[in-house]
Amino acid sequence: xxxxxxxxxxxxxxxxxxxxxxxxxxxxxxxxxxxxxxxxxxxxxxx
Amino acid sequence: xxxxxxxxxxxxxxxxxxxxxxxxxxxxxxxxxxxxxxxxxxxxxxxxxxxxxxxxxxxxxxxxxxxxxxxxxxxxxxxxxxxxxxxxxxxxxxxxxxxxxxxxxxxxxxxxxxxxxxxxxxxxxxxxxxxxxxxxxxxxxxxxxxxxxxxxxxxxxxxxxxxxxxxxxxxxxxxxxxxxxxxxxxxxxxxxxxxxxxxxxxxxxxxxxxxxxxxxxxxxxxxxxxxx
Numbered sequence: 001x002x003x004x005x006x007x008x009x010x011x012x013x014x015x016x017x018x019x020x021x022x023x024x025x026x027x028x029x030x031x032x033x034x035x036x037x038x039x040x041x042x043x044x045x046x047x
Numbered sequence: 048x049x050x051x052x053x054x055x056x057x058x059x060x061x062x063x064x065x066x067x068x069x070x071x072x073x074x075x076x077x078x079x080x081x082x083x084x085x086x087x088x089x090x091x092x093x094x095x096x097x098x099x100x101x102x103x104x105x106x107x108x109x110x111x112x113x114x115x116x117x118x119x120x121x122x123x124x125x126x127x128x129x130x131x132x133x134x135x136x137x138x139x140x141x142x143x144x145x146x147x148x149x150x151x152x153x154x155x156x157x158x159x160x161x162x163x164x165x166x167x168x169x170x171x172x173x174x175x176x177x178x179x180x181x182x183x184x185x186x187x188x189x190x191x192x193x194x195x196x197x198x199x200x201x202x203x204x205x206x207x208x209x210x211x212x213x214x215x216x217x218x219x220x221x222x223x224x225x226x227x228x229x230x231x232x233x234x235x236x237x238x239x240x241x242x243x244x245x246x247x248x249x250x251x252x253x254x255x256x257x258x259x260x261x262x263x264x265x266x267x268x269x270x271x272x273x274x275x
Contacts, residue, residue, distance in 0.1 A: 027234065027249040030262050036135070038252030039238035040070040044102055044121060044154075046132055 059094035060266050063243040065231050066177070067102045068160045068191060069114070071136050071147065074181040076240035076253035078143040083259030089267060097168075097177050098227040099161040100239045106156040111190045117154040139253070151188030158224070160191040163201060165220035166211060172204045179204060245269070 032038070040046040062080065066073040084090045118129055133149045140147045160180055167176030179200050183189040189196050194215045201211035214220065234243070242250040242259070244266040250258055 025247070027243060028247060029249045029251060030258060030265070032252065032254045032258060036252070037238070038072050038075070038254055039240065040067070040072050040102055041238045042102055044118060046070070046072055046136070047128070 059092050060089070060245055060263065060270075062093060062095045063098060063246075064095060065098045065100040065227070065236050065239050065241040067100045067239055068157050068164075068177075068180045068184055069152075069154060070100075070102055070239050071140075071149075071152075071185060072253040073240040074145060074147075074185050075136065075140055075143060076242070077177060077181060078140075078145055079253055079256050080242065080259050082143065083256050083263060086256070086260060087263045089263075093263065095174060097164060097173055098230065099164070099224045100228065100231055100236070100241075101157055101161070102239070103154065103156065104158070106154065108156045108158065108192060111153045111155045111192050113150075114152040114154040115149060146186045148186050148188060152185055153188060153190050155190060155192035157191065159194065159197060159215055161224050161227075162214050162218070162220045163197050163211065165223045166201070166214045167204060167206065170206055172206065175204050176200070 037047060062084075064077070064080070066077070080095065084093045084095070087093065115129075119126065122129060133147070137147045137149070163180065164173060164176050167173050180191060183196070183200060184191055189200075191197065194212060197215060198208050198211040202208045231241070234241070234249075238251065240253060242262070244250075244262050247269060248262050248265055250262050
């Protein structure tokens with residue numbers, strides 16, 4: 001484990017990015033067969 | 048005559064995956080997608096591309112703590128839902144041939160690990176690098192914010208150590224990572240893993256293999272219904 005008195009956060013800068021074009025039509029989300037979302041959210045929680 | 052000679056069937060089905068290397072469901076989703084592609088009759092016509100996503104972009108770049116300690120700080124020590132989540136993942140992971148070792152898994156800022164995936168992509172080693180980083184994180188408990196660790200993994204895959212360290216030192220691939228993150232925002236992705244099939248169908252989460260098979264089948268059928 002590393003330690004430091006300084007906090008250096010590495011975040012990709014959020015200037016306008018050259019993203020690939022979004023799909024012309026909305027995505028069709030295929031719903032899960034079972035109940036669990038099976039994702040991890042931006043708060044770090046997974047369920 | 049087979050439609051694979053002309054038209055869209057001659058192109059690979061592209062599966063775009065948004066994922067973070069500290070996301071346990073992403074490790075599982077990677078394995079399940081792989082299994083679905085192996086089962087899919089047209090599996091040789093599937094191209095999987097990984098895209099960067101950061102669950103904890105604000106996590107300090109120069110720190111690493113046990114993931115359980117981090118989660119207990121955020122969600123409370125002894126949280127029964129955390130234990131249940133680990134048990135569920137361990138069981139599903141074992142079925143998929145994965146060995147989760149949650150007691151040694153580290154929480155880090157994953158930006159540098161994503162740089163390694165983009166470097167590996169340039170060298171034709173994207174998917175092996177994704178696999179290697181997941182195993183390093185969830186089975187071996189390696190610190191994926193440590194440049195020497197990342198360089199070691201790159202060397203394992205046949206990449207040049209100096210190239211890896213230079214990419215880390217110069218903060219390479221920022222533009223590519225920003226593009227991945229921006230595209231995730233455009234698509235409304237708030238959790239990972241997230242899978243997009245041919246820019247048409249989507250699967251959210253590490254769903255059972257049948258869901259991925261269904262997505263591949265629907266994508267293939269969709270092409271047949273709308274040839275080029």
